[in-house]
Amino acid sequence: MNNQKVRKVVLAYSGGLDTSVILKWLQDKYNCEVVTFTADLGQDDDLALIREKASALGIKDKNIYTEDLTEEFVQDFVFPMFRANALYEGYYLLGTAIARPLIAKRQIEIAKLVGADAVAHGATGKGNDQVRFEFGYYSLNPKIKVISPWREWDLTSRNKLIEYAKVHNISVPQDKTGEPPYSIDSNLLHNSFEGKVLEDPGIESDYSMLQRITLPEQAQDNPEYVEITFAKGDPVSVDGTKLSPANLLRKLNEIGGRHGIGLVDIVENRYIGIKSRGVYETPGGTILFHAHRAIESITLEKAASHLKDEIMPKYAALIYNGYWWTHEREMLQALIDKSQESVNGIVRAKLYKGSVTIVSRKSDNSIYSQTLASFDDENYNQSDAEGFIRINSLRFRV
Template sequence: MAKAEKIVLAYSGGLDTSVILPWLKETYGYDVVCYAAELGQGDELKGIQKKAMATGAVSCYVDDLRQEFVENFVWPLVKSGAVYENGYLLGTSIARPLIAQKQVEIAQKEGAVAVAHGATGKGNDQVRFELTFMSLDPSLKIIAPWKDPNFKLTSREAAIDYAKKHKIPIEQTKKKIYSRDRNLWHISHEGADLENPWNEPQDNLFVMSRPVSKAPAKPDYVEIDFEQGIPVKLNGKAMDGVKIIETLNEIGGLHGVGQVDLVENRLVGMKSRGVYETPGGTILMTAHEALETLCLDRETYHYKKQIALKYAQIVYNGQWFCPIREALDAFIDSTQKTVTGTVRVKLFKGRATAAGVKSPYSLYSEEIASFEMGAEYDQMDAIGFIRLFGLPMKVNGIVNRKTSKKKTAGKTKRKTAAKKTK
């Protein structure tokens, strides 16, 4: 009897991948190797190896990738300032390339011929996984069950029924049916009542943070130290990146910071509605932005804002392993050489606001910015500056005025001639 070929499945232990595992065995006869990444999901991975093996996997890898996730993916994101459509801090988007990268490595180690994921054919994750697979090992076959005509479990209700029939342990029920994705950076909530954008998110939806209505009536302050754009200390204490984010998640979550309700434009063309919690990430992005306003010159700061929009699009679209992202990182890293200093952030009733910033590389001068006269800035120089800066507008105004006069004169002549004719 021929030995079965191997496939590596990105396995979270959630509803979709729990039913996909036995389905791959039943439909294609693959030996399924499961891969799970610890990215800060809390206790979601508890007992996952045992569950995978009981459901039919031949083996199950579980890697703690939190440090790598923060240092190689989250920190570049923070330095870029990327935010998708003014609200989404890209928590799921930034994690998928790392998971897929490790999945490819396991496939190569195991001699697998294929890789699989549980993303649907309507979402963005299918693109993020598959672009990474294609980039890192084009020889691997990609199996995406939700896009397979043989896959009939195309609703969460059907998947739940399949799990019950095959005695697969799951947490989801038909009443508790939110689709969630959690890691160190955020948690997302989709589906169920959220599919109607008229429905307000209920208080019991939130996991990482309190509802704003239940946040403390007294603010908290945190101080974050950055070195070349990377957070290195929290409240004066040196910490690694994982600890900084975990601590800020706890403090920010207490104050309801980082809750975003967004109807966004998916890459595949449709709009979708998601509710996101990113307490620590919101604090860090707020602090980093405040420090950049102090340390970057005007032209660099303004151009970097344009880069941030492109960077967000690249991450959202799953193009992490792409030459343009690497090129943009080189530019961003250059801008971060002076982004060193301390930011104090106020946390209060769902908001994180910069409440103080200082840096040895500050370009802000109190003497120059003051309303008091000083030798560094002669206000009389502004006369010539404005005259030259406004010269194109002045010339345009002169031309428009002449043209307007000619038009007015022409109308007057036509009206006079018309009267004479009558």
């Protein structure tokens, strides 16, 4: 982007250190008008304070956009993903990855609204988010100019970034130890943490950075039961109380958090080829994942269930790698959504010190037959299984 003239740019702005430095840098480097966009995805940021920060850096009020997108985020992005039981590399519930398509979508919409010819983000040149944002931008507006400061500037370390901030009177946050904080991404689905001691996968973290959950060993000694009602694969109520998508996830976060549900400490493979360690806390999402699989277990036919399991890794990788706005993801989504037409019912889960145990599942659409499953069933001729086995084992015996 260095050689391209930019008139107006829409910056994905969190109000934190990185994007505040980027805001100032864009003004100095490109001498362009900057529009800030802050998406409230349930991360509990003070949007009024973020507006003040942008204003203090010279952004006009008309160019400061802060929007509550929590309901859209959960309804149109999180829930469709959970219909697929999506897990990346066996552990990661894709909390950061699923937020990027929505932010990119709204950035492009605002760029069109204000007549901007460019968009910018604060993702580093080592991470996945640069790919996710930019794939989203180009999918929705192939002609948009994209500025990625971390790939352009000479602020190549955290220390240089902090020095730049101090020179330009940009506040530098500190954690409880007086050091720069972990790299944190938060939304209603999860919190993620990277950096500092986590950069060494051989060192155990003390998990002092956790914000959403109690450590399992410190959680209450009494288990708690929660009932989730599903309609066409989506959760619609908790303990009999119907809730909006965002409020339902908030409720499950609250319940799961006090029982230490949803803590993972993993090393994952980034799309660009780097391995990275992250700590994630996803209490409500973890409960939903187990509950959804449980209701599917009695409402989905075997072949359909196994087909979903086969395509899930592909679907999860598409989201992780930034391909939400693609035909292949939409095609898989159509298949997944078709499978959910009869995924209705109630799941009861027991929560205790970090574990989610499904204790019951009921559905008017259940295809589970207690009669067939019973050892006392006299209508099933067990000798019929001999022919089944002989035919299917023929290739072993030839």
